[in-house]
Amino acid sequence: MTKRYYSYQEFLADTHALTQKIHWEFDAIVAIARGGMSLAQLLGEYYNLRSVYTINTIGYEGSQKLEGVEVFNLPNLAGATRVLIVDDIVDSGDTLGAVLRVLTEAYPQICFRSASLFYKQSANRLPDWYVQEAGSDWIEFFWSEDMIRKPDFSYNDYN
Amino acid sequence: MTKRYYSYQEFLADTHALTQKIHWEFDAIVAIARGGMSLAQLLGEYYNLRSVYTINTIGYEGSQKLEGVEVFNLPNLAGATRVLIVDDIVDSGDTLGAVLRVLTEAYPQICFRSASLFYKQSANRLPDWYVQEAGSDWIEFFWSEDMIRKPDFSYNDYN
Numbered sequence: 001m002t003k004r005y006y007s008y009q010e011f012l013a014d015t016h017a018l019t020q021k022i023h024w025e026f027d028a029i030v031a032i033a034r035g036g037m038s039l040a041q042l043l044g045e046y047y048n049l050r051s052v053y054t055i056n057t058i059g060y061e062g063s064q065k066l067e068g069v070e071v072f073n074l075p076n077l078a079g080a081t082r083v084l085i086v087d088d089i090v091d092s093g094d095t096l097g098a099v100l101r102v103l104t105e106a107y108p109q110i111c112f113r114s115a116s117l118f119y120k121q122s123a124n125r126l127p128d129w130y131v132q133e134a135g136s137d138w139i140e141f142f143w144s145e146d147m148i149r150k151p152d153f154s155y156n157d158y159n
Numbered sequence: 160m161t162k163r164y165y166s167y168q169e170f171l172a173d174t175h176a177l178t179q180k181i182h183w184e185f186d187a188i189v190a191i192a193r194g195g196m197s198l199a200q201l202l203g204e205y206y207n208l209r210s211v212y213t214i215n216t217i218g219y220e221g222s223q224k225l226e227g228v229e230v231f232n233l234p235n236l237a238g239a240t241r242v243l244i245v246d247d248i249v250d251s252g253d254t255l256g257a258v259l260r261v262l263t264e265a266y267p268q269i270c271f272r273s274a275s276l277f278y279k280q281s282a283n284r285l286p287d288w289y290v291q292e293a294g295s296d297w298i299e300f301f302w303s304e305d306m307i308r309k310p311d312f313s314y315n316d317y318n
Contacts, residue, residue, distance in 0.1 A: 008167045012305050012306070019306075031196070034199075034209070034211045037190070037213075040196060041197050045193070045302055045306065050193070052192050052193045052196070052215075054192070054196075056212065056234075072235060073232075073235055075215075076231060076232055146171050147171070147175060147178075147204065
């Protein structure tokens with residue numbers, strides 16, 4: 001599998017591209033942690049929404065492949081009507097599917113839609129909006145790479 | 160008040176500097192949303208911690224200045240023993256103080272400590288670890304600026 005580095009600047013361009021695709025008003029954002037957290041922060045600022053939350057998941061392999069994702073730390077969405085769920089990548093689609101299922105059960109009156117930076121065509125569920133197809137590449141996101149790639153942090157290098 | 164732009168690259172250097180100051184092991188990170196979300200994501204990756212959560216606050220001015228910050232969406236911290244609370248900036252200290260108070264009440268057995276990128280000397284409570292003093296500057300963080308500063312997003316500009 002080819003590793004592909006995904007920089008902050010590319011993330012910024014893609015996050016902007018995402019906003020150009022989302023022709024839908026929403027009153028809250030739920031990031032799937034950890035992957036969607038930076039995306040949610042930038043989108044929250046962009047849309048001037050303070051209702052930015054996270055939700056946690058743990059994937060596990062059961063003896064049967066029935067319930068492979070545990071979803072916890074549901075945010076309180078009372079008062080919200082339309083909620084955007086965001087993640088960095090929709091890979092198998094299992095995580096997004098489980099989050100949508102749990103949130104829709106908890107808040108049947110809310111309309112949920114979803115967005116991600118990357119998706120895989122093999123996913124069993126696609127987000128409503130996305131930017132790039134990941135292909136067979138392994139995406140090395142800046143938030144997991146930059147802290148270990150550049151051991152010599154000095155301000156002069158960056159300003 | 161002087162506006163000071165705070166870039167992703169400076170954030171990256173400061174986040175690394177923060178890890179050099181925190182000589183303390185912890186098993187979960189709680190970001191104060193929205194400000195601490197990107198920081199929490201990078202720290203979670205750096206420390207290889209999947210237990211990365213957020214908590215929400217709303218500041219309001221009451222008739223008396225007794226309860227100025229409402230804290231909600233407490234994450235489930237059962238099983239955690241030492242938890243790092245992170246935010247972008249500790250300004251008055253009211254938000255951090257309220258979060259610490261509510262979390263300590265809910266989880267009296269957990270040891271909480273806190274870290275931020277910026278602090279103000281006038282804060283009534285400082286985080287345990289921080290990187291920069293904000294002085295009198297208004298910090299314009301990249302997550303609120305970059306999406307509106309650079310309207311022409313093309314990959315060529317960034318790669």
